[in-house]
Amino acid sequence: MRTAFFVDGYNLFYGLLAGTPYKWLNLRDLLAHIAHVENPENSIVSVDYFTSPIKPQLATRGRLSKEAQDAYIKALRATNVTVHFGRHQLEPAKAPRFVDRHTEASRQDKVDIWKLEEKETDVHIAISMYRTANKQTVLDSHERIQQIVLVSSDTDMTPALKALRADFPHMTIGVILPHRVGSSRPPPGSLKDHSHWLRRVITADELLLHQLPDRVPTHKKPAIKPDYW
Known part of the structure; x- marks a missing residue:
């Protein structure tokens, strides 16, 4: 079964990779492995990865975090992963003051904050999946993608x-949740309800x-794994 993957990079990183020694992930190979476990007849056709550039002034390691992301994006592209960029929007906002866990949030007691939001990613993933499915209707049967797999736990994708x-009842839809073993988060029911299969x-x-x-060959300089990864 010819398969196209659509990966929410932010969701993948913070749901699965942050705080682990596995950030230098061979994403394409991992997804091919999972697809084969789900169905040995699955074959990987494409991987589309959606993310936003890190803002160094807000990253834990500043410029090093941005350089690490750049190196990983370079490595992904060298392994036939298509990368799409959204953007981060930073703007002043107000939020209820945190007192302690026993005190409820109050709209009458707010403080000024900086609000950071990732913009365009969800919409870009949704449109890309839909366009991919629609394109298959005019292709010869041997060229068609038969399965779309979303890698995300974001219920906004429901x-x-x-x-x-x-709209495409003959297309198989799969979902891979980027969750670790032992995760306390329940699987999003809405994603499960609208997919044929779900990897938890x-x-x-x-x-x-x-x-x-550690060194991934590219057409120019190799992509080198960050020391602290």
């Missing part, structure tokens, strides 16, 4: 999955077995 199921967790062993080499 309307997109619902539309795909309704990715194990540490799977991450370990699907790491990129």
